[in-house]
Amino acid sequence: MTEPLIFEHSRPGRTAAAQFPAGDIDAAVPAELARTSGLGLPEVSELQAVRHFTRLSQRNFSIDTHFYPLGSCTMKYNPRACNRLAMLPEFLSRHPLAPVSASQGFLACMFDLQEILKEVTGMKGVSLTPMAGAQGEFAGVAMIRAYHEARGDTERTEILVPDAAHGTNPATATMCGYVAREIPTDANGDVDVEALKAALGPKTAGIMLTNPSTLGVFERKISEISKLVHQAGGLLYYDGANLNAILGKVRPGDMGFDVIHMNLHKTFSTPHGGGGPGSGAVGVSERLLPFMPIPVVGKAADDSYRWLDEDDLPQSIGRLSGFMGNAGVLLRAYVYARMLGRDGMHRVAEFAALNANYLMARLREAGFDPAFPDRRASHEFIITLKRQNKSVGVTATDVAKRLLDHGFHAPTVYFPLLVPECLLIEPTETESKEALDGFIDAMIAIAEEAEADIEQLRGAPYTMPVRRLDDVRAARQLDVRYQPEAAA
Amino acid sequence: MPFIPHTESDVEQMLGAIDAPSIEALFDEIPAELRCGRLDRVPEGMTEMEITRLMHERADADGRPLNFIGAGAYEHHVPAAVWEIVSRGEFYSAYTPYQAEASQGTLQVIYEFQTMMCGLTGLDVSNASLYDGATALAEALLMAVRANRKSKSRRILMPRSVAPVYRQVVETICSTQGLQLVELAYDPATGTTPEAALAEHAGGDITAVVIPHPNFFGCFEAVDQLTDWAHANGALAVALVNPVALALTRAPGEWGAQGVDICCGEGQPLGSPLSSGGPYFGFMTCKQALVRQLPGRIVGRTLDLDGKPGFALTLQAREQHIRRGKATSNICTNQGLLVTAATIHMSILGPAGLQQVARASMANTRKLVDALVELPGVEPVFSGTRFHEAVLRFDQPVRPLIDALGGRGIVGGYALEPVYPELKHCLLVCATETKTDADIDTYVQTLAALMRPASAA
Numbered sequence: 001m002t003e004p005l006i007f008e009h010s011r012p013g014r015t016a017a018a019q020f021p022a023g024d025i026d027a028a029v030p031a032e033l034a035r036t037s038g039l040g041l042p043e044v045s046e047l048q049a050v051r052h053f054t055r056l057s058q059r060n061f062s063i064d065t066h067f068y069p070l071g072s073c074t075m076k077y078n079p080r081a082c083n084r085l086a087m088l089p090e091f092l093s094r095h096p097l098a099p100v101s102a103s104q105g106f107l108a109c110m111f112d113l114q115e116i117l118k119e120v121t122g123m124k125g126v127s128l129t130p131m132a133g134a135q136g137e138f139a140g141v142a143m144i145r146a147y148h149e150a151r152g153d154t155e156r157t158e159i160l161v162p163d164a165a166h167g168t169n170p171a172t173a174t175m176c177g178y179v180a181r182e183i184p185t186d187a188n189g190d191v192d193v194e195a196l197k198a199a200l201g202p203k204t205a206g207i208m209l210t211n212p213s214t215l216g217v218f219e220r221k222i223s224e225i226s227k228l229v230h231q232a233g234g235l236l237y238y239d240g241a242n243l244n245a246i247l248g249k250v251r252p253g254d255m256g257f258d259v260i261h262m263n264l265h266k267t268f269s270t271p272h273g274g275g276g277p278g279s280g281a282v283g284v285s286e287r288l289l290p291f292m293p294i295p296v297v298g299k300a301a302d303d304s305y306r307w308l309d310e311d312d313l314p315q316s317i318g319r320l321s322g323f324m325g326n327a328g329v330l331l332r333a334y335v336y337a338r339m340l341g342r343d344g345m346h347r348v349a350e351f352a353a354l355n356a357n358y359l360m361a362r363l364r365e366a367g368f369d370p371a372f373p374d375r376r377a378s379h380e381f382i383i384t385l386k387r388q389n390k391s392v393g394v395t396a397t398d399v400a401k402r403l404l405d406h407g408f409h410a411p412t413v414y415f416p417l418l419v420p421e422c423l424l425i426e427p428t429e430t431e432s433k434e435a436l437d438g439f440i441d442a443m444i445a446i447a448e449e450a451e452a453d454i455e456q457l458r459g460a461p462y463t464m465p466v467r468r469l470d471d472v473r474a475a476r477q478l479d480v481r482y483q484p485e486a487a488a
Numbered sequence: 489m490p491f492i493p494h495t496e497s498d499v500e501q502m503l504g505a506i507d508a509p510s511i512e513a514l515f516d517e518i519p520a521e522l523r524c525g526r527l528d529r530v531p532e533g534m535t536e537m538e539i540t541r542l543m544h545e546r547a548d549a550d551g552r553p554l555n556f557i558g559a560g561a562y563e564h565h566v567p568a569a570v571w572e573i574v575s576r577g578e579f580y581s582a583y584t585p586y587q588a589e590a591s592q593g594t595l596q597v598i599y600e601f602q603t604m605m606c607g608l609t610g611l612d613v614s615n616a617s618l619y620d621g622a623t624a625l626a627e628a629l630l631m632a633v634r635a636n637r638k639s640k641s642r643r644i645l646m647p648r649s650v651a652p653v654y655r656q657v658v659e660t661i662c663s664t665q666g667l668q669l670v671e672l673a674y675d676p677a678t679g680t681t682p683e684a685a686l687a688e689h690a691g692g693d694i695t696a697v698v699i700p701h702p703n704f705f706g707c708f709e710a711v712d713q714l715t716d717w718a719h720a721n722g723a724l725a726v727a728l729v730n731p732v733a734l735a736l737t738r739a740p741g742e743w744g745a746q747g748v749d750i751c752c753g754e755g756q757p758l759g760s761p762l763s764s765g766g767p768y769f770g771f772m773t774c775k776q777a778l779v780r781q782l783p784g785r786i787v788g789r790t791l792d793l794d795g796k797p798g799f800a801l802t803l804q805a806r807e808q809h810i811r812r813g814k815a816t817s818n819i820c821t822n823q824g825l826l827v828t829a830a831t832i833h834m835s836i837l838g839p840a841g842l843q844q845v846a847r848a849s850m851a852n853t854r855k856l857v858d859a860l861v862e863l864p865g866v867e868p869v870f871s872g873t874r875f876h877e878a879v880l881r882f883d884q885p886v887r888p889l890i891d892a893l894g895g896r897g898i899v900g901g902y903a904l905e906p907v908y909p910e911l912k913h914c915l916l917v918c919a920t921e922t923k924t925d926a927d928i929d930t931y932v933q934t935l936a937a938l939m940r941p942a943s944a945a
Contacts, residue, residue: 174813
């Protein structure tokens with residue numbers, strides 16, 4: 001069953017008049033500026049809109065409805081209290097430029113959050129302003145650049161990036177005016193230290209690392225890497241995508257990182273919202289404190305809070321958003337952090353690791369191949385279908401699509417790029433053993449189906465609102481907006 | 489309180505399956521000397537009841553002042569249905585629609601959003617959103633550099649009438665890529681960018697011209713002339729618009745002889761609450777010919793195996809997870825939830841509603857200005873046609889007035905002098921459709937009472 005487009009529900013002259021200002025209003029723009037074409041918006045009743053968008057919501061998988069083991073995305077439960085409390089009317093109606101005197105409640109939350117994030121990451125300063133992980137990355141690499149430039153060290157042109165890294169890492173290095181240089185990974189999933197040594201030199205501005213890496217394993221040689229990079233005059237950037245794996249166990253600051261970003265929408269459970277808003281707070285070591293993006297919340301001697309801006313941080317890399325980033329998301333993260341508290345933080349990584357290692361052990365027992373069988377899983381792990389692909393022709397996409405029919409969101413597929421036919425599976429700490437067991441049963445059933453009837457499997461999914469979609473057609477016959485005349 | 493469902497018996501069975509003696513053993517690959525201690529500076533956990541009380545106390549401390557400020561974030565009525573639906577778990581707790589078949593809801597919403605933004609701006613293609621208006625402008629300029637292959641200079645003409653913070657953000661994001669921002673002065677009488685400011689750049693290599701609509705002072709620029717000038721000089725025209733203003737004004741795709749090439753802006757006035765500055769969303773639309781340079785996610789309609797229509801992310805070859813170091817941007821997420829809100833908001837308001845909101849905001853700001861300039865020591869500054877903001881000059885410093893108004897539950901406006909030193913004692917004010925005549929009267933009376941001592945002095 002399809003749900004028509006909202007435009008197909010539209011009829012000329014229909015309005016939801018209770019929602020807009022009443023009466024004849026005397027206001028018009030001069031004729032030379034006046035609108036000459038329609039607005040292209042639908043004309044529907046409030047009920048029609050409510051019903052349409054409610055129906056659309058029912059065509060989504062989500063954490064609230066399905067197990068969602070999307071690797072590297074930390075799809076854990078988003079406590080409802082976080083949403084409710086961030087949406088108190090006073091917070092919603094607070095203008096970003098309201099006087100500080102009328103903002104002490106909000107600023108207190110932001111200051112507390114900065115302090116909590118400093119403590120759990122072992123960094124010396126935190127700026128909450130980046131609006132997503134990728135913007136946090138940008139801020140981090142821009143700070144590395146600012147640091148070298150402030151020292152007159154202008155010959156450093158390269159950022160080292162492991163080949164397993166998220167695509168945002170090399171893209172960020174490029175955006176910051178650096179050349180991204182790839183470092184290979186060894187057979188056990190660690191950075192190839194000999195290759196690293198060969199790459200390090202006077203051109204090295206820094207290295208971007210995720211730890212645990214995107215391969216789902218802890219980088220055991222991190223102290224050695226840190227020493228080598230620092231000796232070469234470079235700085236270490238920590239991509240916080242996998243912070244959930246180590247929360248309360250080991251801190252990036254203690255591993256020697258100079259700058260980190262955190263994905264608060266992962267580790268601190270703010271909503272993913274169908275692809276954003278994210279929130280990419282950054283943390284820095286002592287030497288990068290002067291370069292933090294502004295604004296930052298400071299506390300005065302009299303315990304009042306205020307914004308720190310250009311005057312306080314004249315060497316800042318500058319502003320990254322129109323105001324102070326995704327404030328409402330930060331409030332949600334704050335509520336979550338306060339509910340977890342000190343002991344809760346430790347338990348996050350513990351149970352995320354327990355769930356991941358349990359799933360890996362059970363899937364291995366069921367005949368699936370972990371990409372790194374001799375390693376502990378972190379909070380996630382990789383299954384490779386290379387062997388099954390060779391024997392019966394099954395692909396990671398086939399398994400992913402069939403899982404949807406079994407009522408499970410698919411893991412991340414084909415990432416990291418260096419493991420063939422891979423599924424990156426991250427269960428998170430909030431899933432029960434029963435949910436994991438159900439997923440294992442589905443994986444076993446799919447493996448059996450691959451042996452018995454590969455064609456059936458290749459046709460999946462069968463129970464979704466649509467079957468497999470033609471991506472090639474989507475790109476070649478581009479249809480990115482509704483045009484009634486074209487549809488007719 | 490970490491929301492962990494495991495019973496002791498679960499843990500025992502799971503460790504048995506893993507063949508590990510304890511949960512602690514799962515961390516045995518982390519070098520012991522790196523392990524951290526107790527995190528003493530993190531407070532003890534709280535129950536929902538306790539944190540609810542704390543957050544109410546913090547919220548109450550800030551209260552709910554009467555806002556007469558805009559400066560990039562505008563208080564509009566948002567139908568209750570919008571956030572009721574947005575807060576549904578199926579939208580709220582879903583992720584990027586990588587598995588299209590299980591994400592048709594989010595994908596169709598984005599397709600409808602793209603259609604609405606194309607309609608409002610009069611352009612062919614829209615992306616699925618960017619972080620906010622300021623970053624959307626930065627991304628638009630990086631896009632202009634890629635798209636305008638004839639221009640080698642990376643020089644951008646940036647009117648001084650563009651929001652100062654937007655210019656700062658563009659500087660932060662674009663300076664590492666060699667973009668050069670050249671400021672265009674505004675006419676101190678009209679508050680808009682005169683053609684004379686452009687004249688010295690005629691014939692030079694210019695990559696793009698930014699055209700704010702309305703500008704930071706609330707004035708409408710001569711958009712047709714600016715667009716035509718850009719095209720006559722080999723530059724791309726980049727519109728920076730308030731989407732609510734477009735309900736009454738000509739679409740950027742129809743400015744000048746050819747229309748602008750790229751349009752971007754802050755989407756907050758379309759259903760995002762003020763919320764201390766975010767989350768909001770940036771939007772971007774462009775001409776068809778530039779689609780492959782457009783940053784961010786794009787949703788397309790296609791067919792499934794059975795020939796049935798469905799929606800999927802498309803043109804992903806532009807993006808970082810495929811192109812890595814050669815991507816058009818490092819952007820990964822969009823602002824999906826805010827786009828969902830905007831799509832529902834625009835659907836409920838419809839064209840008539842959005843026009844009425846725009847008209848009421850214009851009318852209220854005019855009422856506010858008319859009342860304020862009656863006060864001794866207050867005068868209007870610019871003669872240009874206004875949308876829903878205005879600049880007023882006082883006979884005394886405005887910072888103390890803003891602070892005093894704050895103490896009386898009124899956010900009185902934005903002090904311009906720190907960012908425009910030439911606008912001494914100037915205040916930027918705004919009254920959207922949410923303000924009643926009584927609200928305006930309260931503001932004017934309160935301000936009058938606060939000004940008297942200063943005027944007498």
